[in-house]
Amino acid sequence: MIEATALTKRYGTKPAVRNLTFTVHPGRVTGFLGPNGAGKSTTLRMILGLHSPTFGSVTVAGRPFAGRPRGLRHVGALLDAHDVHGGRSARAQLWALARSNRIPRGRVDEVLGEVGLADVAGRRIGGYSLGMKQRLGIASALLGDPPVLLFDEPLNGLDPEGVKWVRELFRRLADEGRTVFVSSHLMSEMEHTADDLIVIGRGELIAAEPLAAFAARGTRGHVTVRSPGAEALAGLLTAAGAAVTSYGERLEITGVTAPEIARIALDHRILLHYLSTENASLERAFMELTADSVEYGARGAGAEPARPVAGPIGGDAPGPTADVTPGPAVAPTPGPAPEDTPGLTLGDAR
Numbered sequence: 001m002i003e004a005t006a007l008t009k010r011y012g013t014k015p016a017v018r019n020l021t022f023t024v025h026p027g028r029v030t031g032f033l034g035p036n037g038a039g040k041s042t043t044l045r046m047i048l049g050l051h052s053p054t055f056g057s058v059t060v061a062g063r064p065f066a067g068r069p070r071g072l073r074h075v076g077a078l079l080d081a082h083d084v085h086g087g088r089s090a091r092a093q094l095w096a097l098a099r100s101n102r103i104p105r106g107r108v109d110e111v112l113g114e115v116g117l118a119d120v121a122g123r124r125i126g127g128y129s130l131g132m133k134q135r136l137g138i139a140s141a142l143l144g145d146p147p148v149l150l151f152d153e154p155l156n157g158l159d160p161e162g163v164k165w166v167r168e169l170f171r172r173l174a175d176e177g178r179t180v181f182v183s184s185h186l187m188s189e190m191e192h193t194a195d196d197l198i199v200i201g202r203g204e205l206i207a208a209e210p211l212a213a214f215a216a217r218g219t220r221g222h223v224t225v226r227s228p229g230a231e232a233l234a235g236l237l238t239a240a241g242a243a244v245t246s247y248g249e250r251l252e253i254t255g256v257t258a259p260e261i262a263r264i265a266l267d268h269r270i271l272l273h274y275l276s277t278e279n280a281s282l283e284r285a286f287m288e289l290t291a292d293s294v295e296y297g298a299r300g301a302g303a304e305p306a307r308p309v310a311g312p313i314g315g316d317a318p319g320p321t322a323d324v325t326p327g328p329a330v331a332p333t334p335g336p337a338p339e340d341t342p343g344l345t346l347g348d349a350r
């Protein structure tokens, strides 16, 4: 599992990640959601030891990941699909990775087949589409057959067939007992993919809980009815204690269930053309909870400020802490990280 404790990163004086405490459990697909600039990539980089925390810590299977030999066997990651040598072929790229991680060469063709790039594996990566590069990045992550996988915006650039394939792949990887941690700024991408969600905004934890629990925080679901007798039905439902909004022949109803509505309609011989329970919108819940955290966006929509929420995730496993109050400073991971190379990172004060 991945465990972050009071994880904090500042670039100069700018806080990118603040006091994040969460746990990502094995056997589940965990969506890591937040608006642009929320701090997702920074967090993933800290998990991988590519950035060192200003405070706090993050461990993979109980240890900091940085410097672990043959890292690809422990954690596979796709951070930036463009971050590859365009002059190399996909096969050469994977061979190089396999060699430096002491992974048998035969594994390269296995993963190329798995991601659907076997036929183009000899072509220069520079000529690949974004979707093909994403597939190559996923192949790199799978190369070491690792128990933990991190993906930063893996659906970018994929066509619908590719999106479906990635979703099925993540499900299979989680069903095999792996930890699958996937970032996205779009709830719609996570809606059919994630079991659990960790949501951040402006670097702070907003929610850490199962997807269903998160959905329940959004605007409540309602029942939609279409009926030529809508007006009469609306009166009956209101008398039964429901709240009804009328749009001509269409009614949106809360406070009674669909079977109760069907029973009232039948009892009064009112014909129904349509009756459906509309679940609370995840997208709505996400937008409501993160509205105050959007770094660059139109303001003034009257959104509620974000509040931290958390519940148990990962089945019976203990849930993460959503404590966003400033905690005691935890010593940063010792030793320089690759980002510490002068000139590589903008505004990173040390």
Ligand SMILES: Nc1ncnc2c1ncn2[C@@H]1O[C@H](COP(=O)(O)OP(=O)(O)OP(=O)(O)O)[C@@H](O)[C@H]1O
Residues within 6 Å of the ligand: 011, 014, 015, 016, 034, 035, 036, 037, 038, 039, 040, 041, 042, 043, 185, 295, 345, 346, 347, 348
């Ligand atoms: N190397 C850096 N130097 C200075 N500021 C940075 C650096 N990297 C990220 N930031 C800032 O830190 C904040 C978090 O950025 P990060 O890329 O982690 O967010 P994100 O959630 O991954 O965003 P996106 O969805 O747009 O990729 C942003 O305000 C960003 O501008």
